Amino acid sequence: MSVPALRQPKTINKVENKKPTPSQKPCVVPDTKDFLIITLKGGRKLVVSSDAYHGILTAGELYKCVFCEKEMVLDLLCKERHKTSQNHRKILENHPHVEDYKENLIRKLTSASHYCTICNVVVSSQYLFKHLETESHIKELQQACLRAESYKPNALQAEAFPPLPKK
Numbered sequence: 637m638s639v640p641a642l643r644q645p646k647t648i649n650k651v652e653n654k655k656p657t658p659s660q661k662p663c664v665v666p667d668t669k670d671f672l673i674i675t676l677k678g679g680r681k682l683v684v685s686s687d688a689y690h691g692i693l694t695a696g697e698l699y700k701c702v703f704c705e706k707e708m709v710l711d712l713l714c715k716e717r718h719k720t721s722q723n724h725r726k727i728l729e730n731h732p733h734v735e736d737y738k739e740n741l742i743r744k745l746t747s748a749s750h751y752c753t754i755c756n757v758v759v760s761s762q763y764l765f766k767h768l769e770t771e772s773h774i775k776e777l778q779q780a781c782l783r784a785e786s787y788k789p790n791a792l793q794a795e796a797f798p799p800l801p802k803k
């Protein structure tokens with residue numbers, strides 16, 4: 637009778653291929669500057685992305701400003717320039733966050749549509765209440781609150797409900 641040879645546990649010396657770590661990764665992480673702290677009445681804070689605050693959507697190959705109804709090429713500089721433009725600022729001021737919706741940061745676009753800053757989406761007015769109850773909206777809102785807690789403020793401050801200009 638032959639004794640079966642002891643099975644040796646195979647020890648594989650894995651030669652780890654050390655991939656050269658790329659020294660310059662393309663920067664895909666949004667810079668902290670791309671967030672805005674919004675202080676609500678009562679002092680509660682939310683942090684939303686600058687694009688969300690400004691109503692900039694990414695639609696395929698284009699950026700679209702929902703307030704100015706302007707489309708731009710997918711170019712960061714172009715987008716930033718739009719956000720700081722007088723025209724956009726004025727239009728944004730004319731679409732303040734509706735106070736009734738408080739921290740949900742809803743701006744009215746037209747009688748038929750509203751804009752949810754929290755989710756960065758346009759919602760038909762008919763479904764606005766439903767939208768506010770959706771899981772995704774609630775989650776986004778929680779995220780915005782959490783971000784405010786952990787946020788190191790070199791962010792720009794923005795007022796959620798700036799006083800309306802006196803006529």
Ligand SMILES: [Zn+2]
Pocket residue numbers: 701702703704705706718724727
């Ligand atoms: Zn605009």
Ligand SMILES: [Zn+2]
Pocket residue numbers: 752753754755756767768772773776
């Ligand atoms: Zn929402």
